Amino acid sequence: MSKHSNKPEVHYARTQDGWKIALHHHPGKKARHPVLLVHGLASNYRNMDFPIKDLSLAHHLSKKGFDCWIVDLRGSGLSKKGTFQPYKWYFDDFVFQDLPAAVDTLTTLTGAKKFHWVGHSLGGLLAFPFAHNYHRRNVFQSLITVATPVTTASRPGYFKITHRFDRIIKLFPRLPYKTLSKMATRFVDLVLGLEDNALFSRENMTREILITIMEHAVESVPTSLILQIHDWLNHQYFASKDKKIDFMKSLEELSMPILMIAGSVDSFTPLADIRLAFRRLRSAKKTLMVFGKSRGHEHDYGHIDLLLGKNAPKEVYPEIVRWLEEHD
Numbered sequence: 001m002s003k004h005s006n007k008p009e010v011h012y013a014r015t016q017d018g019w020k021i022a023l024h025h026h027p028g029k030k031a032r033h034p035v036l037l038v039h040g041l042a043s044n045y046r047n048m049d050f051p052i053k054d055l056s057l058a059h060h061l062s063k064k065g066f067d068c069w070i071v072d073l074r075g076s077g078l079s080k081k082g083t084f085q086p087y088k089w090y091f092d093d094f095v096f097q098d099l100p101a102a103v104d105t106l107t108t109l110t111g112a113k114k115f116h117w118v119g120h121s122l123g124g125l126l127a128f129p130f131a132h133n134y135h136r137r138n139v140f141q142s143l144i145t146v147a148t149p150v151t152t153a154s155r156p157g158y159f160k161i162t163h164r165f166d167r168i169i170k171l172f173p174r175l176p177y178k179t180l181s182k183m184a185t186r187f188v189d190l191v192l193g194l195e196d197n198a199l200f201s202r203e204n205m206t207r208e209i210l211i212t213i214m215e216h217a218v219e220s221v222p223t224s225l226i227l228q229i230h231d232w233l234n235h236q237y238f239a240s241k242d243k244k245i246d247f248m249k250s251l252e253e254l255s256m257p258i259l260m261i262a263g264s265v266d267s268f269t270p271l272a273d274i275r276l277a278f279r280r281l282r283s284a285k286k287t288l289m290v291f292g293k294s295r296g297h298e299h300d301y302g303h304i305d306l307l308l309g310k311n312a313p314k315e316v317y318p319e320i321v322r323w324l325e326e327h328d
Contacts, residue, residue, distance in 0.1 A: 022077055024072070030064070034067040038070075038118070039076065041225075045072045047308075064325075073099075074097075114139055116142050116324055118146070132254075142258070142327040143259070147269045150274075169226060173222065177218050181218035182214060198268040198302075258287070259287050266302045267302070291315060
């Protein structure tokens with residue numbers, strides 16, 4: 001596989017608390033509504049705009065005519081914090097600060113009144129409370145979530161381990177995933193050989209793809225955010241940090257067309273968890289699509305390989321394009 005050189009334009013949206021949130025823009029000329037792509041936990045815009053040719057969902061959609069905007073949430077990619085701001089934030093800051101600023105900028109620059117949202121993992125989860133709490137209602141043309149949990153059906157395998165170390169984790173300001181990931185490139189063959197990993201299906205991953213992910217698409221995460229997610233899982237709720245806003249209720253009030261995409265062997269975001277969210281959605285137009293051998297696909301899919309697996313461009317991307325074209 002070769003690297004693609006189609007670099008996006010970069011715009012910045014300023015939040016009320018002083019962050020400059022990066023928006024990476026791949027222009028498209030055919031579709032009516034722009035597409036906002038939102039990365040997951042411990043990742044950045046490379047989750048959606050991968051350096052390897054043919055594995056960039058944003059580049060793929062742009063070639064199909066969709067005007068694509070990829071956000072870097074605070075602490076990720078090219079986003080920049082103000083002077084003297086601590087390395088501490090919560091899920092709430094994404095919902096009430098970063099994404100409103102990004103969407104305000106997107107709609108101002110494009111003139112669009114509505115847009116499509118494509119979110120991977122946490123990037124899909126953010127869509128639910130954002131849609132309910134954003135100052136303008138009915139801005140979603142459609143919503144696509146990829147490997148998105150809701151946190152209350154079952155505890156993902158990774159968090160079964162990490163939540164046990166909360167007393168230790170809280171002693172540090174961040175979990176240094178970015179540094180650890182780059183160090184792990186030395187052991188990439190060992191990682192590829194693991195039969196039981198939470199993040200991808202071995203048969204859908206290559207050495208080159210995994211090394212590129214480790215080098216470019218992983219970010220460190222503040223301890224505050226991890227502890228908030230652990231609290232959701234431990235006490236089976238989904239709400240704001242102060243518990244005054246019940247985010248779970250937002251699922252029952254969404255009316256836009258919604259496509260939920262899941263991997264058949266994703267143990268990081270179990271299918272049971274995604275089905276829970278799907279059942280609670282009240283949208284009149286909703287579809288759950290599972291990718292795996294039992295559904296006629298070439299390979300089973302895990303968590304990150306739904307977008308960055310070797311077969312994603314020929315099996316997953318076309319379904320995303322089909323949905324966007326149908327609901328544009």
